[in-house]
Amino acid sequence: MGKERCAVIGIGQTKYASTRGDVSMAGLVREAAYRALEDAEMTWQDIDAVVLGKAPDFFEGVMMPELFLADALGCAGKPMLRVHTAGSVGGSTALVATTLVQAGIHDRVLLVGFEKQSESNAMWALSLPQPFSVSINAGAGGYFSPIIRQYMEVSQAPELIGCLVAFKDRQHALKNPYAHLHQKDLTFEQVVDSPMLWEPIRYSETCPSSDGACAMVLGNEATADAADKPVAWVQATAMRSEANNFPGRNDVSPLASRQCAQDLYRQAGIQNPRAEIDMLEMYVPFSWYEPMWLESLGFAEDGQGWRLVEDGSTQLDGGDLPVNCSGGVLSSNPIGASGTIRFAEAALQVRGLAEERQVDGVRRALGHAYGGGAQYFAMWIVGSEKP
Amino acid sequence: MSAKIPKPTALAKPVQLPERIANVEQVRSVRTPISLNYDFIPGQAAQAYLTAFGEKRILGQRSPVDGAVFVPPRGVDPRFGVATTEYVELPDKGHIGSFCVTQVPIPGRDDLELPYISAWIFLDGADIGFIGLVGECDTADCRIGMRVEAVWKDDDQIAQTAENIKWWRPTGEPDVAFDQAGGRGFAARQAARADGTGHASQPNSANPASQ
């Protein structure tokens, strides 16, 4: 049987902030969901099923919070799924929802990714004492820093490439009203001078910890064709996972990342991603991951990704391959939603609704998320034309 | 919130509280302390590892598929999902696969002076790295490929815990070349094993039951 076409019809985001103390968890997800429904010109009654994604439950201290959120998301009597694939979860959530539409199970699916890190203590959640290992790794920065150090050694990239990425994404964030960080007066020198936390990672090269939710309404072809506003057609989807620590693993450019991208391009009929994809929303929680993923995803030769950063190709202003026009994870990081935001921002660009952060004439955009020890990958390509 | 973002229409109407509680101070947050106790068991592989570690010996496990050595052992070769049952004893020497100079304190580790170096230690004969602290080394001198050895705690502080090694210190031996350091050296080690010349890095079999 044939695969149904699927499109993004509505998108809704909350304002991202370190503490959204004005809303409960239920209020937070409803805020995003309502905006997505309004964008799609739908009501709760139009939704057939809901897919919720978020990262570890310990971040809020609620086990399987989709259960108590079912009511807030209008799920009573409907199917509800809860996805958790580590940091890539926001992307995986969109892919599970896409599959429900493509398989012809549902006509219209609401998906929501969220995290309310302020309601618990993420540092505590990540360092719950485990009696059989030594705890000397301070959070994700301590994990990814040695990998970034290897990339710097292999690529011989100039030392300040990471700072260029961080400064660029913070500039982009100024054009995105939803972004957590709005650092209007930030200078490149301040990024360079910010303290080293996990050398070679500076404070300004790391992501914030945010509260927030991002929702999308996906619809089948008939629903999308009837929509008043432009839609973004899902042209390709892929997920890949690999083990965390195994002999000979390439942890700078994991095979799972490369294969996931190749699968995506095969589905979308893309030969040359650099030429055929107009913009990217990539999961870059530490600045150096922008050049690393550009290589892994095939936008640059191995060891050359940093050149796209250096020559400004990835800037919204004047670049030919703008990356993270939303400000990226470096400017907003509600973990469970961070992947959803990447996927949603890619769709917004295709729909031409990204306002101040809009890239001209986006026909195809790629949304990307990763998680775990850079071992879980979720990606999609959305476009203005039907697949 | 940002004035630029209008509220969703459905949420735009202000909440109307009943008259009699309209002036009551609002609850801004609720604090619910959660305490759950878990009694962990280490599992078979970690049990053997910790028992040996309590005798200042380091145990790994060998893959039944291609002989690759895992330390600490977890009872499985994650590449194939097959159980690993053969134990091998490894030397307390190796090299740094990569490292991080950390300026961030860790909850519960007040003993760590900042900055400290955490590194992926690849023991001689092991094919994956594990996290260790590097000591007796200036942060500027630490390098990928640098040879290190364990500095054990004093005998009266050794126990069946993961914390018996105080840190890893430079041995002063020549570095392992970058392209052979860490995971990058695996292919060469496998080739050496295959043609029998891998003597220098070939660990001896050990039986955890002999303890």
Add this chain to the structure above:
Amino acid sequence: MRDIAIVATSMVQTLAMDTDTEVEFMVPVISDVKRQVSMEAQDFGFICSGSSDFLAGQAFSFVHTLDAVGAVPPISESHVEMDGAWALYEAWVKLQLGEVDTALIYSYGKTSPGSLRDVLATQLDPYYVTPLWPDAHSLAALAARIGLESGQFTATDMAAVAARSLRNATDNPLAVRSAKTHPNLTTAENILAEAEVVPPLRELDCAIDVDGGVAVVIAAEDEARRLCDRPVWIRGIDHRIDAQNIGARDLTRSESAAKAAAQAGMANGCFNGEKLDFIEFYAPYSYQELILLSELGLIDELGLSADGSGGANGDDFINPSGGVLAGHTMMGSGLMRLAEASQRISQGKGDRALAHATSGPLLQQNLICVLEGE
């Protein structure tokens, strides 16, 4: 819809995995199904798992368990923080696309390190309910009392369910509680003589929490026939959720179970007009089985007595495995119901079965799957 079948299953369950980690006890389970279909991890079109960090007491716990799969080279994979039955649902949807033909699904739960009764209190509304710290048995007792006092069922009905579970579990190697462990409690009368531990619940009204894991392989159409002699076809599958609010729900009902059953093709206790040969319910409390029977229309339409005997159908009609009262693997028991039903059908002990999975407090979320032998 594409025809999709269960073609391999493997399970492990014991009171407490006191020497093995989750990875260590899942390696043999996953290896077993891979061996049954002669496939490696990379040969499956899709892999999906279900588990909970709150059981492991560790964030990202499922990342470690991925080591049991053999995910090198990379696999196409996803994870739900739900019972494995929903992981199977996700995989079933994936196979409907027609792009891949096989999927490996697994789930597991190790509750022995903590107290599940208390851990489950964190599933409730964190602002209004969890701070009161109601444990799972106490909530179930509230609901059971409503059922008893409204006359929907009697204490004898509940005891009969528990007694039948012990009888049916006798030959189930995965059962931790059975007539072997409780030889004097195989009748409702004897159970009623036992003390109530959380009134009105007796010990045997409550599932016994254990450690375990399950792996299942599903395959589409010809691929299913190629991989095993008697594929067990998924004829209907659906899942629904109710609002959680315990004060607002009618706790003597499970509307989501009724709706899921209807969507899966059930009506008046029959599937497309055909009678079922047996049912595997995931009912962690005896009274919940009675509610589920009622929601499925089985009590009324089949003239089935609610005395636990399965009426004219005999003991084996309901939970021939003994169900989760005989051993409850949190996050695994739902997928295990599907695996139990599938095994029984493939052994020729029935042609058509309903398997049920639940999640959340007091039957909040339910999945119904109708299985048929080739």
